[in-house]
Amino acid sequence: MEIKVQNVSFKYKGSKRQVLSNMYLELKENRICGLLGKNGVGKSTLLYLIAGLLRPTKGMVTVGDMESQKRCPEMLSEVFFVSEEFELPSVRLADYVKMNAPFYPRFSQELLEKCLAEFGLEYDLKLSELSMGQKKKVFMSFALATRTKILLMDEPTNGLDIPSKAQFRKAVSASMSDDRTIIISTHQVHDVEQLLDHVIIMSNEGILLDNTTQEICDKYVFETRLPQDMDDVIYGEPSLQGNLVMAHRGDRPETPLNLEILFNATTQGK
Numbered sequence: 001m002e003i004k005v006q007n008v009s010f011k012y013k014g015s016k017r018q019v020l021s022n023m024y025l026e027l028k029e030n031r032i033c034g035l036l037g038k039n040g041v042g043k044s045t046l047l048y049l050i051a052g053l054l055r056p057t058k059g060m061v062t063v064g065d066m067e068s069q070k071r072c073p074e075m076l077s078e079v080f081f082v083s084e085e086f087e088l089p090s091v092r093l094a095d096y097v098k099m100n101a102p103f104y105p106r107f108s109q110e111l112l113e114k115c116l117a118e119f120g121l122e123y124d125l126k127l128s129e130l131s132m133g134q135k136k137k138v139f140m141s142f143a144l145a146t147r148t149k150i151l152l153m154d155e156p157t158n159g160l161d162i163p164s165k166a167q168f169r170k171a172v173s174a175s176m177s178d179d180r181t182i183i184i185s186t187h188q189v190h191d192v193e194q195l196l197d198h199v200i201i202m203s204n205e206g207i208l209l210d211n212t213t214q215e216i217c218d219k220y221v222f223e224t225r226l227p228q229d230m231d232d233v234i235y236g237e238p239s240l241q242g243n244l245v246m247a248h249r250g251d252r253p254e255t256p257l258n259l260e261i262l263f264n265a266t267t268q269g270k
């Protein structure tokens with residue numbers, strides 16, 4: 001399902017500040033997309049608009065051929081939003097699943113148990129007896145198992161311990177399918193850098209970058225350079241090993257994406 005944000009402007013009620021203005025964005029299916037931007041640029045707002053939980057002041061957001069703000073049943077069964085803050089009822093997970101899974105026609109019990117196992121959790125548990133991090137793992141496992149065509153995740157790795165970040169990447173990869181689009185809004189770039197195949201960088205002025213990781217890595221290399229070897233460098237930062245840089249690739253071999261360098265280069269207008 002394609003997500004289209006067409007000429008969208010948004011302002012919170014009672015606030016003077018326009019959070020989004022005339023934004024255009026099209027996101028095709030079969031993508032794991034990282035949504036990056038400094039605090040307050042409107043990443044969460046954009047996710048709420050896509051989920052239909054906020055209405056644009058101007059313009060239109062659609063998923064497939066459905067307008068988000070109408071929240072028709074078909075759309076609700078195909079969009080799942082893991083917001084930064086959420087509440088789970090004080091019930092057993094099995095009862096939570098019994099109550100909520102029927103809303104999602106493609107829900108997979110097998111995938112739920114696989115994701116839980118990835119996070120080191122059992123299926124037989126009481127939601128009220130879990131720590132915050134454990135609740136998040138359970139909620140994300142449920143979200144992944146819904147197999148909705150659109151999955152929106154706001155800061156999914158916040159509050160997860162160090163081993164869980166790799167488990168998160170495995171669980172997301174395991175749940176990915178050709179007809180799914182996952183948008184992950186995050187500041188924890190190293191947690192998701194190997195997972196993404198698309199990157200969107202937002203600023204207060206709008207979208208600064210909207211490309212597949214393949215397009216980025218075809219054009220640029222991310223590597224460490226000596227000070228005398230900086231001719232074709234677009235952006236660089238000193239590091240312990242030398243200068244960490246983003247440079248034109250030319251005929252050099254491809255390098256892995258360094259999201260932090262890409263983000264700093266982009267937001268500094270390089």
Ligand SMILES: Nc1ncnc2c1ncn2[C@@H]1O[C@H](COP(=O)(O)OP(=O)(O)OP(=O)(O)O)[C@@H](O)[C@H]1O
Nearest residue numbers: 012013015019037038039040041042043044045046
């Ligand atoms: N309920 C609200 N009422 C008024 N203004 C709001 C409300 N929620 C957010 N804002 C404002 O809208 C702007 C965008 O907020 P949003 O939460 O979408 O940003 P963000 O990019 O997700 O930020 P962060 O990285 O800090 O999570 C901010 O300037 C914020 O102050």
